[in-house]
Amino acid sequence: MDTTKKTIILFSGDFDKVMAALIIANGAAAMGDDVTIFCTFWGLNILRKTAKVESADKKTTLQSMFGRMMPKGTKKLGLSKMNFAGAGGPMMRKATKDAGGMSLEALFDSAREQGVRFVACTLSMDILGFTADELLDDVEYEGVAAYLATADEANINLFI
Amino acid sequence: MDTTKKTIILFSGDFDKVMAALIIANGAAAMGDDVTIFCTFWGLNILRKTAKVESADKKTTLQSMFGRMMPKGTKKLGLSKMNFAGAGGPMMRKATKDAGGMSLEALFDSAREQGVRFVACTLSMDILGFTADELLDDVEYEGVAAYLATADEANINLFI
Amino acid sequence: MDTTKKTIILFSGDFDKVMAALIIANGAAAMGDDVTIFCTFWGLNILRKTAKVESADKKTTLQSMFGRMMPKGTKKLGLSKMNFAGAGGPMMRKATKDAGGMSLEALFDSAREQGVRFVACTLSMDILGFTADELLDDVEYEGVAAYLATADEANINLFI
Numbered sequence: 001m002d003t004t005k006k007t008i009i010l011f012s013g014d015f016d017k018v019m020a021a022l023i024i025a026n027g028a029a030a031m032g033d034d035v036t037i038f039c040t041f042w043g044l045n046i047l048r049k050t051a052k053v054e055s056a057d058k059k060t061t062l063q064s065m066f067g068r069m070m071p072k073g074t075k076k077l078g079l080s081k082m083n084f085a086g087a088g089g090p091m092m093r094k095a096t097k098d099a100g101g102m103s104l105e106a107l108f109d110s111a112r113e114q115g116v117r118f119v120a121c122t123l124s125m126d127i128l129g130f131t132a133d134e135l136l137d138d139v140e141y142e143g144v145a146a147y148l149a150t151a152d153e154a155n156i157n158l159f160i
Numbered sequence: 161m162d163t164t165k166k167t168i169i170l171f172s173g174d175f176d177k178v179m180a181a182l183i184i185a186n187g188a189a190a191m192g193d194d195v196t197i198f199c200t201f202w203g204l205n206i207l208r209k210t211a212k213v214e215s216a217d218k219k220t221t222l223q224s225m226f227g228r229m230m231p232k233g234t235k236k237l238g239l240s241k242m243n244f245a246g247a248g249g250p251m252m253r254k255a256t257k258d259a260g261g262m263s264l265e266a267l268f269d270s271a272r273e274q275g276v277r278f279v280a281c282t283l284s285m286d287i288l289g290f291t292a293d294e295l296l297d298d299v300e301y302e303g304v305a306a307y308l309a310t311a312d313e314a315n316i317n318l319f320i
Numbered sequence: 321m322d323t324t325k326k327t328i329i330l331f332s333g334d335f336d337k338v339m340a341a342l343i344i345a346n347g348a349a350a351m352g353d354d355v356t357i358f359c360t361f362w363g364l365n366i367l368r369k370t371a372k373v374e375s376a377d378k379k380t381t382l383q384s385m386f387g388r389m390m391p392k393g394t395k396k397l398g399l400s401k402m403n404f405a406g407a408g409g410p411m412m413r414k415a416t417k418d419a420g421g422m423s424l425e426a427l428f429d430s431a432r433e434q435g436v437r438f439v440a441c442t443l444s445m446d447i448l449g450f451t452a453d454e455l456l457d458d459v460e461y462e463g464v465a466a467y468l469a470t471a472d473e474a475n476i477n478l479f480i
Contacts, residue, residue: 009318011180013241016361020331020479023443027464041176042241062255069242081333081362082389092447095382099446123183126259127252144187151316156471158329158479159180159318169478171340173401201336202401222415229402283343286419287412304347311476319340319478 004033005154007147012160013042013071014080015089015104019096021160022107028156029114036154037111038147040121043160044128046108047120047135048072063129070128074104112138119147164193165314167307172320173202173231174240175249175264179256181320182267188316189274196314197271198307200281203320204288206268207280207295208232223289230288234264272298279307324353325474327467332480333362333391334400335409335424339416341480342427348476349434356474357431358467360441363480364448366428367440367455368392383449390448394424432458439467 006028010021025035039047050073059067071077079088096103102110112118119140125131132141151157166188170181185195199207210233219227231237239248256263262270272278279300285291292301311317326348330341345355359367370393379387391397399408413423422430432438439460445451452461471477 009180011177011320017331020329020360023464024468027468031465031468033468040180060255060258062251062258065251066255091382091385095380095386095447095449098380098382099443099449101443101447123259123261127255127261129255129259144183145191148184148187148191148193148316156468156477157316157318158477159320160331160479169340171337171480200340220415220418222411222418225411226415283419283421287415287421289415289419304343305351308344308347308351308353308476317476317478319480 005150006033006035006156007151007154007158008035008037009147009157009159010037010039010043010046011041012080013045013077015077015092016079016081017160018043018046018074018077019092019104019107021158022104022111024158025111025116026107026114029111029116035111035116036119036150037116038119038121038142040124041128042070044120044124044130044135045071045077046074047118047139048130049134049136050075053134057129057131059129066128067130067134074108077104121147165310166193166195166316167311167314167318168195168197169307169317169319170197170199170203170206171201172240173205173237175237175252176239176241177320178203178206178234178237179252179264179267181318182264182271184318185271185276186267186274189271189276195271195276196279196310197276198279198281198302200284201288202230204280204284204290204295205231205237206234207278207299208290209294209296210235213294217289217291219289226288227290227294234268237264281307325470326353326355326476327471327474327478328355328357329467329477329479330357330359330363330366331361332400333365333397335397335412336399336401337480338363338366338394338397339412339424339427341478342424342431344478345431345436346427346434349431349436355431355436356439356470357436358439358441358462360444361448362390364440364444364450364455365391365397366394367438367459368450369454369456370395373454377449377451379449386448387450387454394428397424441467
């Protein structure tokens with residue numbers, strides 16, 4: 001098998017799971033592989049601009065609520081376990097820093113610099129009410145068919 | 161690689177994860193792929209008949225409790241995040257409907273109409289005390305060896 | 321495809337998810353496959369010795385806290401759902417025993433006897449402050465590059 005493609009569906013918006021996804025993606029990219037991270041549902045959080053954006057589209061009440069309650073970007077993510085009412089994320093950050101590991105933001109930047117493709121799931125965007133102007137500029141937009149076409153050619157496909 | 165098989169182990173019974181699994185399955189089936197969803201543990205919930213069934217087998221106290229507390233079918237599932245004591249599922253349903261997306265039930269029906277195989281993990285059934293007469297009629301029954309045999313021939317294998 | 325390799329990233333330390341991972345690993349090993357379980361983050365719990373170990377390395381306050389709060393070994397794991405403040409794990413254990421299923425410890429022992437490789441993620445160890453003397457003696461130690469090299473040659477790669 002001579003493919004060097006990898007795909008990760010990033011469904012989770014938990015700090016620790018996002019970190020795992022980014023570590024795998026960076027590792028694979030460093031080995032020369034083409035990596036696609038397909039962000040869906042809570043995974044879309046990492047693609048959100050932190051600044052407030054006045055979206056052109058009118059949102060429903062529910063979409064406004066999702067927009068307010070879901071974290072913007074990587075900085076506010078909580079842990080999937082031992083989150084201690086929000087303290088878990090900063091604790092894991094500090095432990096990572098103490099261990100000399102890369103921060104979540106550094107991992108994210110490094111992945112993008114290495115050419116990892118970050119794709120926003122358009123169906124999830126429609127449901128949650130996120131528009132392209134609310135997401136980072138270098139994000140791509142695809143549906144499930146495009147994901148499957150990429151995953152069909154990849155030799156590692158993970159759902160995180 | 162000329163295989164067109166895909167497998168999903170549906171371990172989760174969360175609304176949002178079930179939705180993700182069904183969207184992927186429908187997408188792959190629409191592209192002509194053979195898709196198997198192997199339902200295990202909480203994923204068995206979606207295969208349960210909503211009507212009360214007097215099971216022939218006597219259940220243990222624990223199995224009766226699992227039976228009472230675990231949701232029957234797709235209608236009562238909660239979200240993996242932001243569930244708000246049960247309000248999250250209906251909210252995500254409404255947001256999906258507002259966005260013109262297919263309901264979980266429509267996705268489930270569509271997957272079955274497109275020939276996606278839904279398999280109940282027999283070991284999980286034994287542990288949780290679910291019998292075949294409590295599950296939907298078109299469900300198949302397999303153990304881990306059968307799953308592995310299918311996954312061995314597939315080019316996308318996800319654990320959700 | 322003539323490979324018989326399988327990899328599982330065990331990210332979770334939940335009883336039910338660990339059980340699923342071990343059932344798949346045992347099934348694949350019984351069919352003659354080479355299986356690697358790469359334990360990362362909470363998945364490291366199953367590799368921890370239950371006895372107290374005076375680690376040679378000095379731990380940070382956070383690492384000491386992770387060490388105290390994260391379960392040691394398979395015996396204290398909770399469920400990912402319906403955990404009922406810790407009662408869920410023992411309940412699932414009893415239900416498994418009642419159904420004649422193998423205990424988590426038996427599955428773990430069987431997997432190791434069948435040659436399933438258990439690998440500790442070195443980066444997670446550094447962050448959480450786990451040292452090799454705190455983990456089981458037959459554990460191997462690898463980083464993400466080694467995981468990817470194995471997964472590249474496998475035909476089933478799961479993230480659990």
